[in-house]
Amino acid sequence: MSALTAPAPVQPFVLTDEQKALTEMVRDLLADNAGSERVREVMLEHGGFDQALYDQFVQYGLAGLTISEEHGGAGASFTELSIVFEELGRQLAPVPMLSSSVLGTTAIQVGATPEQQAAWLPGVADGSTRLALAHLDPAGRLDADPGVRAMASGDGFTLDGTAGYVIDGASATHLLVAATTDDGLAIFYLDAEAAGIERRAIDVLDLTRPMATVTFSGVEVAGDAMFGGNASAALHAALTAGVVMLACEQVGGIQQILSRTTVYARERVQFGRAIGSFQAVKHKLAETLVASESARSAAYHAARMLAAHEIEELRIAAPLAKSYCSDVYEKASGDAIQLHGGIAFTWEHDVHLYFKRAKASKLLFGSPKHHRALLADVLEL
Numbered sequence: 302m303s304a305l306t307a308p309a310p311v312q313p314f315v316l317t318d319e320q321k322a323l324t325e326m327v328r329d330l331l332a333d334n335a336g337s338e339r340v341r342e343v344m345l346e347h348g349g350f351d352q353a354l355y356d357q358f359v360q361y362g363l364a365g366l367t368i369s370e371e372h373g374g375a376g377a378s379f380t381e382l383s384i385v386f387e388e389l390g391r392q393l394a395p396v397p398m399l400s401s402s403v404l405g406t407t408a409i410q411v412g413a414t415p416e417q418q419a420a421w422l423p424g425v426a427d428g429s430t431r432l433a434l435a436h437l438d439p440a441g442r443l444d445a446d447p448g449v450r451a452m453a454s455g456d457g458f459t460l461d462g463t464a465g466y467v468i469d470g471a472s473a474t475h476l477l478v479a480a481t482t483d484d485g486l487a488i489f490y491l492d493a494e495a496a497g498i499e500r501r502a503i504d505v506l507d508l509t510r511p512m513a514t515v516t517f518s519g520v521e522v523a524g525d526a527m528f529g530g531n532a533s534a535a536l537h538a539a540l541t542a543g544v545v546m547l548a549c550e551q552v553g554g555i556q557q558i559l560s561r562t563t564v565y566a567r568e569r570v571q572f573g574r575a576i577g578s579f580q581a582v583k584h585k586l587a588e589t590l591v592a593s594e595s596a597r598s599a600a601y602h603a604a605r606m607l608a609a610h611e612i613e614e615l616r617i618a619a620p621l622a623k624s625y626c627s628d629v630y631e632k633a634s635g636d637a638i639q640l641h642g643g644i645a646f647t648w649e650h651d652v653h654l655y656f657k658r659a660k661a662s663k664l665l666f667g668s669p670k671h672h673r674a675l676l677a678d679v680l681e682l
Contacts, residue, residue, distance in 0.1 A: 340509060349472075363385055367381075382604075387550065412536075430475050435449070460522060465514050474494075475493055548596075555633050628669055
Protein backbone atom coordinates (compact mmCIF):
# COMPACT_ATOMS: atom_id res chain seq x y z
CA MET A 302 0.00 0.00 0.00
CA SER A 303 1.44 3.35 -0.99
CA ALA A 304 1.81 6.30 1.34
CA LEU A 305 -0.88 8.11 -0.63
CA THR A 306 -3.49 5.40 -0.09
CA ALA A 307 -2.53 4.30 3.43
CA PRO A 308 -5.08 5.28 6.08
CA ALA A 309 -4.17 8.00 8.52
CA PRO A 310 -2.86 6.67 11.84
CA VAL A 311 -5.38 6.59 14.66
CA GLN A 312 -4.62 9.21 17.28
CA PRO A 313 -3.98 7.49 20.61
CA PHE A 314 -6.24 8.30 23.53
CA VAL A 315 -4.15 10.23 26.04
CA LEU A 316 -5.67 11.65 29.19
CA THR A 317 -5.13 15.32 29.91
CA ASP A 318 -3.89 16.41 33.33
CA GLU A 319 -7.45 17.37 34.26
CA GLN A 320 -8.78 13.98 33.17
CA LYS A 321 -6.06 12.20 35.14
CA ALA A 322 -7.06 14.22 38.19
CA LEU A 323 -10.69 13.24 37.61
CA THR A 324 -9.70 9.58 37.42
CA GLU A 325 -7.78 9.75 40.68
CA MET A 326 -10.55 11.66 42.43
CA VAL A 327 -13.29 9.21 41.43
CA ARG A 328 -11.11 6.18 42.16
CA ASP A 329 -10.27 7.48 45.64
CA LEU A 330 -13.90 8.39 46.30
CA LEU A 331 -15.09 4.91 45.39
CA ALA A 332 -12.25 3.16 47.21
CA ASP A 333 -13.23 4.97 50.40
CA ASN A 334 -16.99 4.67 50.06
CA ALA A 335 -17.83 1.74 47.76
CA GLY A 336 -15.82 -1.15 49.09
CA SER A 337 -17.13 -4.69 48.91
CA GLU A 338 -18.77 -4.63 52.33
CA ARG A 339 -20.61 -1.40 51.60
CA VAL A 340 -21.76 -2.57 48.15
CA ARG A 341 -23.12 -5.77 49.67
CA GLU A 342 -24.90 -3.86 52.43
CA VAL A 343 -26.55 -1.52 49.92
CA MET A 344 -27.66 -4.22 47.51
CA LEU A 345 -29.17 -6.36 50.28
CA GLU A 346 -30.59 -3.75 52.66
CA HIS A 347 -31.13 -0.57 50.64
CA GLY A 348 -32.55 -1.79 47.34
CA GLY A 349 -29.33 -1.25 45.41
CA PHE A 350 -29.24 2.53 45.88
CA ASP A 351 -26.50 4.15 47.99
CA GLN A 352 -27.91 7.56 48.91
CA ALA A 353 -24.83 8.57 50.89
CA LEU A 354 -22.46 7.81 48.03
CA TYR A 355 -24.72 9.50 45.51
CA ASP A 356 -24.80 12.62 47.68
CA GLN A 357 -21.01 12.73 47.37
CA PHE A 358 -21.27 12.32 43.60
CA VAL A 359 -23.55 15.35 43.59
CA GLN A 360 -21.18 17.27 45.85
CA TYR A 361 -18.27 16.63 43.49
CA GLY A 362 -20.31 17.62 40.44
CA LEU A 363 -20.39 14.12 38.96
CA ALA A 364 -24.17 13.72 38.77
CA GLY A 365 -24.39 16.75 36.49
CA LEU A 366 -21.06 16.28 34.74
CA THR A 367 -22.44 16.67 31.20
CA ILE A 368 -25.09 19.23 32.11
CA SER A 369 -24.25 22.77 31.03
CA GLU A 370 -23.03 25.29 33.57
CA GLU A 371 -26.10 27.35 32.71
CA HIS A 372 -28.22 24.60 34.24
CA GLY A 373 -26.00 23.99 37.26
CA GLY A 374 -23.76 21.29 35.81
CA ALA A 375 -20.05 21.02 35.08
CA GLY A 376 -20.33 21.43 31.31
CA ALA A 377 -18.02 18.49 30.64
CA SER A 378 -18.26 16.00 27.78
CA PHE A 379 -18.89 12.29 27.46
CA THR A 380 -15.12 11.82 27.37
CA GLU A 381 -14.96 12.84 31.02
CA LEU A 382 -18.08 10.87 31.85
CA SER A 383 -16.53 7.75 30.31
CA ILE A 384 -13.70 8.05 32.84
CA VAL A 385 -16.23 8.10 35.66
CA PHE A 386 -17.99 5.04 34.28
CA GLU A 387 -14.81 3.03 33.99
CA GLU A 388 -14.21 3.65 37.68
CA LEU A 389 -17.83 2.81 38.51
CA GLY A 390 -17.34 -0.52 36.75
CA ARG A 391 -14.30 -1.30 38.87
CA GLN A 392 -16.25 -1.02 42.12
CA LEU A 393 -19.80 -1.95 41.02
CA ALA A 394 -20.89 1.24 42.77
CA PRO A 395 -24.69 1.22 43.35
CA VAL A 396 -25.52 4.77 42.27
CA PRO A 397 -28.01 5.82 39.55
CA MET A 398 -25.48 7.39 37.20
CA LEU A 399 -26.48 5.30 34.18
CA SER A 400 -30.20 5.86 34.63
CA SER A 401 -30.16 9.53 35.61
CA SER A 402 -26.91 11.15 34.42
CA VAL A 403 -26.82 9.32 31.08
CA LEU A 404 -30.21 8.05 29.94
CA GLY A 405 -32.40 10.67 31.56
CA THR A 406 -30.12 13.65 31.12
CA THR A 407 -29.35 12.90 27.48
CA ALA A 408 -33.01 12.41 26.62
CA ILE A 409 -33.86 15.83 28.09
CA GLN A 410 -30.91 17.54 26.41
CA VAL A 411 -31.92 16.20 22.99
CA GLY A 412 -35.72 16.14 23.12
CA ALA A 413 -36.89 18.80 25.56
CA THR A 414 -37.40 22.47 24.77
CA PRO A 415 -34.97 25.05 26.21
CA GLU A 416 -37.62 26.01 28.76
CA GLN A 417 -38.10 22.39 29.80
CA GLN A 418 -34.36 21.85 30.08
CA ALA A 419 -34.07 24.92 32.30
CA ALA A 420 -36.81 23.54 34.53
CA TRP A 421 -35.68 19.91 34.72
CA LEU A 422 -31.88 19.68 34.44
CA PRO A 423 -30.84 21.76 37.49
CA GLY A 424 -32.50 19.20 39.75
CA VAL A 425 -30.32 16.44 38.31
CA ALA A 426 -27.20 18.51 38.90
CA ASP A 427 -28.09 19.39 42.50
CA GLY A 428 -29.26 15.88 43.38
CA SER A 429 -32.90 16.69 44.07
CA THR A 430 -33.94 14.85 40.90
CA ARG A 431 -33.02 11.28 40.03
CA LEU A 432 -34.33 10.23 36.64
CA ALA A 433 -35.34 6.81 35.34
CA LEU A 434 -36.20 6.09 31.72
CA ALA A 435 -39.30 3.92 31.24
CA HIS A 436 -39.30 3.01 27.56
CA LEU A 437 -39.72 -0.76 27.22
CA ASP A 438 -42.79 -2.97 27.14
CA PRO A 439 -43.36 -5.40 30.05
CA ALA A 440 -41.29 -8.09 28.33
CA GLY A 441 -38.37 -5.74 27.73
CA ARG A 442 -38.37 -6.23 23.96
CA LEU A 443 -36.14 -3.80 22.09
CA ASP A 444 -38.14 -3.99 18.86
CA ALA A 445 -41.58 -3.48 20.42
CA ASP A 446 -43.58 -0.32 21.03
CA PRO A 447 -43.46 1.12 24.55
CA GLY A 448 -45.76 -0.56 27.02
CA VAL A 449 -47.48 2.72 27.90
CA ARG A 450 -50.23 4.45 25.92
CA ALA A 451 -50.99 8.19 26.24
CA MET A 452 -54.44 9.45 25.33
CA ALA A 453 -55.29 13.14 24.98
CA SER A 454 -57.41 14.37 27.88
CA GLY A 455 -58.36 18.03 27.93
CA ASP A 456 -55.16 20.07 27.94
CA GLY A 457 -53.09 17.08 28.99
CA PHE A 458 -52.84 13.32 28.67
CA THR A 459 -53.82 10.16 30.49
CA LEU A 460 -51.20 7.41 30.73
CA ASP A 461 -52.06 3.72 30.97
CA GLY A 462 -49.91 0.63 30.63
CA THR A 463 -46.79 -1.00 32.00
CA ALA A 464 -43.10 -0.32 31.44
CA GLY A 465 -40.72 -3.17 32.16
CA TYR A 466 -37.09 -3.35 33.25
CA VAL A 467 -36.80 0.28 34.32
CA ILE A 468 -33.26 0.82 35.63
CA ASP A 469 -33.43 2.33 39.14
CA GLY A 470 -37.16 2.66 38.63
CA ALA A 471 -38.04 2.00 42.27
CA SER A 472 -35.74 4.68 43.72
CA ALA A 473 -36.05 7.43 41.09
CA THR A 474 -37.76 10.69 42.00
CA HIS A 475 -38.94 11.35 38.44
CA LEU A 476 -39.72 9.21 35.42
CA LEU A 477 -39.23 9.84 31.73
CA VAL A 478 -41.98 7.77 30.19
CA ALA A 479 -41.93 6.83 26.52
CA ALA A 480 -45.50 6.31 25.33
CA THR A 481 -47.38 5.84 22.10
CA THR A 482 -49.92 8.50 21.17
CA ASP A 483 -52.23 9.02 18.21
CA ASP A 484 -49.45 11.14 16.70
CA GLY A 485 -46.61 8.70 17.35
CA LEU A 486 -43.98 8.42 20.08
CA ALA A 487 -43.91 10.89 22.96
CA ILE A 488 -41.88 11.21 26.16
CA PHE A 489 -43.34 12.57 29.38
CA TYR A 490 -41.61 13.93 32.47
CA LEU A 491 -43.49 13.17 35.66
CA ASP A 492 -43.14 12.77 39.40
CA ALA A 493 -42.56 9.13 40.27
CA GLU A 494 -44.97 9.47 43.19
CA ALA A 495 -47.85 10.74 41.05
CA ALA A 496 -51.27 9.22 41.63
CA GLY A 497 -51.85 6.08 39.59
CA ILE A 498 -48.20 4.99 39.42
CA GLU A 499 -47.19 1.67 40.95
CA ARG A 500 -43.52 0.72 41.10
CA ARG A 501 -42.42 -2.81 41.89
CA ALA A 502 -38.82 -3.92 42.19
CA ILE A 503 -38.16 -7.08 40.20
CA ASP A 504 -35.79 -9.97 40.82
CA VAL A 505 -32.59 -9.46 38.84
CA LEU A 506 -29.34 -11.36 38.50
CA ASP A 507 -27.20 -8.32 39.28
CA LEU A 508 -28.33 -6.92 42.63
CA THR A 509 -26.04 -3.91 42.25
CA ARG A 510 -28.20 -2.64 39.37
CA PRO A 511 -31.84 -2.74 40.48
CA MET A 512 -34.75 -2.64 38.05
CA ALA A 513 -38.47 -2.20 38.41
CA THR A 514 -41.75 -2.71 36.65
CA VAL A 515 -43.75 0.52 36.56
CA THR A 516 -47.51 0.42 36.00
CA PHE A 517 -49.56 3.47 35.01
CA SER A 518 -53.29 3.44 35.72
CA GLY A 519 -55.09 6.56 34.56
CA VAL A 520 -52.14 8.82 35.35
CA GLU A 521 -53.02 12.41 34.50
CA VAL A 522 -50.19 14.58 33.16
CA ALA A 523 -50.19 18.17 31.99
CA GLY A 524 -49.55 18.99 28.36
CA ASP A 525 -46.28 20.75 29.15
CA ALA A 526 -44.94 17.53 30.68
CA MET A 527 -44.54 16.14 27.15
CA PHE A 528 -41.19 16.72 25.47
CA GLY A 529 -41.53 19.56 23.01
CA GLY A 530 -38.86 18.25 20.68
CA ASN A 531 -38.31 15.05 18.72
CA ALA A 532 -39.08 12.17 21.09
CA SER A 533 -37.66 9.49 18.77
CA ALA A 534 -34.37 11.36 18.43
CA ALA A 535 -34.23 11.86 22.20
CA LEU A 536 -34.79 8.17 22.92
CA HIS A 537 -32.25 7.09 20.32
CA ALA A 538 -29.64 9.52 21.65
CA ALA A 539 -30.23 8.41 25.23
CA LEU A 540 -29.89 4.72 24.42
CA THR A 541 -26.80 5.31 22.27
CA ALA A 542 -25.17 7.20 25.13
CA GLY A 543 -26.21 4.40 27.46
CA VAL A 544 -24.61 1.78 25.22
CA VAL A 545 -21.30 3.66 25.09
CA MET A 546 -21.14 4.42 28.82
CA LEU A 547 -22.05 0.82 29.61
CA ALA A 548 -19.12 -0.34 27.46
CA CYS A 549 -16.81 1.95 29.44
CA GLU A 550 -18.23 0.55 32.66
CA GLN A 551 -17.57 -2.97 31.38
CA VAL A 552 -13.94 -2.03 30.74
CA GLY A 553 -13.59 -1.08 34.40
CA GLY A 554 -15.05 -4.40 35.44
CA ILE A 555 -12.68 -6.29 33.14
CA GLN A 556 -9.70 -4.43 34.58
CA GLN A 557 -10.77 -5.16 38.14
CA ILE A 558 -11.44 -8.83 37.56
CA LEU A 559 -8.07 -9.21 35.83
CA SER A 560 -6.29 -7.47 38.69
CA ARG A 561 -8.00 -9.57 41.35
CA THR A 562 -7.36 -12.83 39.51
CA THR A 563 -3.71 -12.00 38.88
CA VAL A 564 -3.15 -11.31 42.58
CA TYR A 565 -4.89 -14.56 43.50
CA ALA A 566 -2.82 -16.54 40.98
CA ARG A 567 0.36 -15.22 42.60
CA GLU A 568 -0.77 -16.12 46.11
CA ARG A 569 -2.61 -19.43 45.64
CA VAL A 570 -0.21 -22.35 46.00
CA GLN A 571 -0.97 -25.75 44.52
CA PHE A 572 1.41 -28.68 44.05
CA GLY A 573 4.09 -26.70 45.82
CA ARG A 574 4.01 -23.64 43.55
CA ALA A 575 1.89 -20.59 42.82
CA ILE A 576 -0.82 -21.43 40.30
CA GLY A 577 0.19 -18.35 38.34
CA SER A 578 3.38 -20.15 37.37
CA PHE A 579 1.47 -22.80 35.42
CA GLN A 580 1.45 -22.19 31.69
CA ALA A 581 -2.31 -22.66 31.26
CA VAL A 582 -3.00 -20.02 33.90
CA LYS A 583 -0.44 -17.65 32.39
CA HIS A 584 -2.09 -17.99 29.00
CA LYS A 585 -5.56 -17.21 30.34
CA LEU A 586 -4.34 -14.10 32.13
CA ALA A 587 -2.32 -12.95 29.14
CA GLU A 588 -5.29 -13.42 26.81
CA THR A 589 -7.48 -11.42 29.17
CA LEU A 590 -4.91 -8.63 29.31
CA VAL A 591 -4.74 -8.36 25.52
CA ALA A 592 -8.53 -8.50 25.19
CA SER A 593 -8.97 -5.90 27.94
CA GLU A 594 -6.77 -3.40 26.11
CA SER A 595 -8.72 -3.96 22.90
CA ALA A 596 -11.96 -3.48 24.80
CA ARG A 597 -10.69 -0.27 26.32
CA SER A 598 -9.67 1.05 22.90
CA ALA A 599 -13.11 0.25 21.48
CA ALA A 600 -14.93 1.88 24.40
CA TYR A 601 -12.71 4.97 24.48
CA HIS A 602 -13.11 5.46 20.74
CA ALA A 603 -16.89 5.24 21.03
CA ALA A 604 -16.85 7.73 23.91
CA ARG A 605 -14.78 10.18 21.87
CA MET A 606 -17.15 9.87 18.91
CA LEU A 607 -20.09 10.44 21.26
CA ALA A 608 -18.44 13.52 22.74
CA ALA A 609 -17.64 14.88 19.26
CA HIS A 610 -21.18 14.21 17.95
CA GLU A 611 -19.73 12.12 15.12
CA ILE A 612 -23.07 10.48 14.40
CA GLU A 613 -22.07 8.37 11.40
CA GLU A 614 -18.91 7.08 13.04
CA LEU A 615 -20.87 6.42 16.21
CA ARG A 616 -23.19 4.08 14.29
CA ILE A 617 -20.15 1.82 13.96
CA ALA A 618 -18.28 2.60 17.16
CA ALA A 619 -21.16 2.16 19.63
CA PRO A 620 -22.36 -1.34 18.64
CA LEU A 621 -18.78 -2.49 18.13
CA ALA A 622 -17.81 -1.36 21.64
CA LYS A 623 -20.89 -2.83 23.30
CA SER A 624 -20.67 -6.22 21.59
CA TYR A 625 -16.92 -6.64 22.08
CA CYS A 626 -16.76 -5.37 25.66
CA SER A 627 -19.70 -7.59 26.61
CA ASP A 628 -17.99 -10.69 25.27
CA VAL A 629 -14.64 -9.88 26.89
CA TYR A 630 -16.23 -9.14 30.27
CA GLU A 631 -18.23 -12.35 30.22
CA LYS A 632 -15.19 -14.47 29.34
CA ALA A 633 -12.87 -12.69 31.78
CA SER A 634 -15.28 -13.14 34.68
CA GLY A 635 -15.95 -16.74 33.71
CA ASP A 636 -12.23 -17.48 33.60
CA ALA A 637 -11.87 -15.78 36.98
CA ILE A 638 -14.46 -18.15 38.44
CA GLN A 639 -12.47 -21.12 37.12
CA LEU A 640 -9.08 -19.85 38.25
CA HIS A 641 -10.30 -19.06 41.74
CA GLY A 642 -11.80 -22.52 42.05
CA GLY A 643 -14.35 -23.45 44.70
CA ILE A 644 -13.97 -20.26 46.70
CA ALA A 645 -15.43 -18.27 43.80
CA PHE A 646 -18.75 -20.08 44.26
CA THR A 647 -19.16 -18.84 47.82
CA TRP A 648 -21.41 -15.87 48.59
CA GLU A 649 -18.66 -14.20 50.62
CA HIS A 650 -16.26 -13.93 47.68
CA ASP A 651 -16.57 -10.96 45.31
CA VAL A 652 -15.85 -12.67 41.99
CA HIS A 653 -19.45 -13.77 41.55
CA LEU A 654 -20.60 -10.14 41.80
CA TYR A 655 -18.56 -9.27 38.72
CA PHE A 656 -19.67 -12.44 36.95
CA LYS A 657 -23.31 -11.47 37.51
CA ARG A 658 -22.67 -7.89 36.40
CA ALA A 659 -20.99 -9.22 33.24
CA LYS A 660 -23.93 -11.49 32.46
CA ALA A 661 -26.53 -8.80 33.11
CA SER A 662 -24.77 -5.98 31.27
CA LYS A 663 -24.23 -8.26 28.29
CA LEU A 664 -27.99 -8.19 27.67
CA LEU A 665 -28.67 -4.62 28.77
CA PHE A 666 -29.55 -2.40 25.76
CA GLY A 667 -29.25 -5.42 23.49
CA SER A 668 -27.11 -8.55 23.30
CA PRO A 669 -23.82 -8.74 21.37
CA LYS A 670 -25.74 -10.52 18.61
CA HIS A 671 -28.17 -7.60 18.41
CA HIS A 672 -25.38 -5.04 18.15
CA ARG A 673 -23.44 -7.06 15.59
CA ALA A 674 -26.59 -7.13 13.48
CA LEU A 675 -26.77 -3.33 13.75
CA LEU A 676 -23.12 -3.13 12.75
CA ALA A 677 -23.68 -5.43 9.79
CA ASP A 678 -26.55 -3.24 8.59
CA VAL A 679 -24.42 -0.10 8.77
CA LEU A 680 -21.57 -1.78 6.90
CA GLU A 681 -24.01 -3.37 4.44
CA LEU A 682 -22.63 -6.83 5.09
